[in-house]
Amino acid sequence: MKKASLFIILIILATFGVAVAAQYKVITKDAPVRKDKRFFAPVVTRIPYGATVEDQGRQGDWLRVTYRGKQGWIHIGAVQERKVQLLRAGKAREATQEEVALAGKGFTPEVEKAYREKNPRLKYGEVDEIESLRVDDDSLLAFIRAGNLNEPGGGR
Amino acid sequence: MKTTKFYRLSAVLLLVAIIGCAEVAKVGTEIGYQQGLITKEMKEGIVKTAEQAEAASRPMTxxxxxxxxxxxxxxxxxxxxxxxxxxxxxxxxxxxxxxxxxxxxxxxxxxxxxxxxxxxxxxxxxxxxxxxxxxxxxxxxxxxxxxxxxxxxxxxxxxxxxxxVNSIQQARWIQVIATIGTTAAKTLSKGELDKLTDLFTGSVGDVVKTIVAxxxxxxxxxxxxxxxxxxxxxxxxxxxxxxxxxxxxxxxxxxxxxxxxxxxxxxxxxxxxxxxxxxxxxxxxxxxxxxxxxxxxxxx
Incomplete structure (x- = not known):
């Protein structure tokens, strides 16, 4: 009976008690960390894809993080929560599906390269051209103000 | 008595496996196995079911x-x-x-x-x-x-x-997950890369067919x-x-x-x-x- 009770307790712990230390993985190419929790706040630093940051407090859609000694706010859409398996601490564990994809094994640059080689008629150069056009924060904010629009993310 | 407990606990673990949380199933079955409550074969079966359920449901990153x-x-x-x-x-x-x-x-x-x-x-x-x-x-x-x-x-x-993304055939996406596997090896084999490239081609086709045609x-x-x-x-x-x-x-x-x-x-x-x-x-x-x-x- 003791054995079974212990087993049930451990199952409950495994189900609900694994997310004590919340860590987040960056899932965008180059995530800006901003001084304040709004889109047009100055960029303190940038975090590369796949890097891990710790949750230092969430407010609305923004997460406070420190990366290489620099503290600021990262948008929740740029990260994915990674549950830490306390019960398995110190033991090598198999990668989860999400980690496999984050490690670069799904549709990746390698797959794109092979696909491009098979389909040379495709206009990847034009896709690169489209992606290279970026409106910087200051210009976009000026555009918003001149057009009597609302600053995104403000007061929502 | 032990047999009843065995079935009850196995049912719980199977349920966990079916709802698709492979990590929980892995931890739970390992403990169950070490406690002598389930066999090695049962442990492996439950984990496999959980992995399959989770694999099919993983969204595209x-x-x-x-x-x-x-x-x-x-x-x-x-x-x-x-x-x-x-x-x-x-x-x-x-x-x-x-x-x-x-x-x-x-x-x-x-x-x-x-x-x-x-x-x-x-x-x-x-x-x-x-x-x-x-x-x-x-x-x-x-x-x-x-x-x-x-x-x-x-x-x-x-x-x-x-x-x-949602216009990609579900069966195709399940094949992508199956090809990736569950271990984070650093490089793909030639066969895996070819298979993933074919699945990528099919996925692109599904999306283009929907949004263009x-x-x-x-x-x-x-x-x-x-x-x-x-x-x-x-x-x-x-x-x-x-x-x-x-x-x-x-x-x-x-x-x-x-x-x-x-x-x-x-x-x-x-x-x-x-x-x-x-x-x-x-x-x-x-x-x-x-x-x-x-x-x-x-x-x-």
Whole structure:
């Protein structure tokens, strides 16, 4: 009976008690960390894809993080929560599906390269051209103000 | 007694496995096995079931969506020419980014990008990940900046809802997951890469078929319209610009013009009625378009 009770307790712990230390993985190419929790706040630093940051407090859609000694706010859409398996601490564990994809094994640059080689008629150069056009924060904010629009993310 | 417990606990573990939490199943079965409550074979069976359930349900990551969207864009751009008007392209990127940042999914792997296709046909395509291609014909039918924002907001709605990604056949996606496997090896074998490339080709085909040939479902269109109204409102654009634009297109549809757009965006009358009904339920204050109307005239 003791054995079974212990087993049930451990199952409950495994189900609900694994997310004590919340860590987040960056899932965008180059995530800006901003001084304040709004889109047009100055960029303190940038975090590369796949890097891990710790949750230092969430407010609305923004997460406070420190990366290489620099503290600021990262948008929740740029990260994915990674549950830490306390019960398995110190033991090598198999990668989860999400980690496999984050490690670069799904549709990746390698797959794109092979696909491009098979389909040379495709206009990847034009896709690169489209992606290279970026409106910087200051210009976009000026555009918003001149057009009597609302600053995104403000007061929502 | 021990046999009863054995079955009860096994049932719990199986349930955990079936609801798809492989990590929990792995921990639980390991403990159960070490306690002598389940056999090694049972442990392995339960974990396998959990992994299969989880594999089938794993959504595409933001990075995978980005590479899929690039291929979809490259395919569309091999059918249409890019309209290279730097000033106008910058203008639609400014409008589009304001709308996208006001959307429910303001952040994607590589951000939102907007470009113009050089054709009189009225059409627009939302590539997975956030590259949105809109035709010159579509832009020429807009009468002000708010209508242009409405066109882009509708496409941002499709990106938000992952309508392109969701058009990939489920069986194909399950094969992608199966090929990736569950161990994070650093390099793919030649066979794995070939298989993934074939599955990628098929996935791109599924998306292109939907957004270029068949179109989204009626429900997906209505949902994109409703999201567009909300995004426009948040951004400070006039949501009624969507209905004024749809109203004009509905008249054109009756006249039999613009085959490209209407073949992929059917039922303009229903869309118009649904958007109007949604707007009637809101208590949104009227917006002043003066500054934007003046700005728009510098481009058209």
């Amino acid at each position: 933001a990075e995978e969506e980005y590479f899929l969207g690039r291929a979809v864009g490259a395919e569309i751009l091999s059918r249409y020419s890019l309209y290279r008007n730097e000033r106008l392209t910058r203008y639609i990127n400014e409008i589009g980014n304001v709308v996208a940042l006001s959307s429910d999914r303001p952040v994607t792997y590589s951000g939102y990008h907007f470009a113009i296709l050089d054709t009189d046909e009225a059409n627009a395509f939302a590539c997975p990940g956030g590259t949105i291609l809109v035709t010159r014909g579509m832009l020429q039918r807009t009468k002000n900046e708010d209508e242009l924002a409405a066109v882009l907001a509708h496409e941002v709605g499709h990106v938000n809802h992952k309508d392109g 068949n179109g989204y479902s009626r429900d997906q269109e209505l949902a994109a319209d409703q999201s567009a109204l909300v995004f426009l409102h948040r951004a400070g654009y006039d949501p009624f610009a969507l209905t004024s634009y749809l109203g004009r297109l509905a008249k054109e549809q009756t006249g039999g013009a613009s085959a490209g757009f209407f073949s992929t965006h059917p039922g303009m009358d229903k869309r118009l009625a649904a958007s109007q009904a949604y707007l009637d339920q809101q208590n949104w204050a009227p917006v002043d378009r003066t500054a934007r109307d003046r700005r728009f005239k510098q481009y058209f």
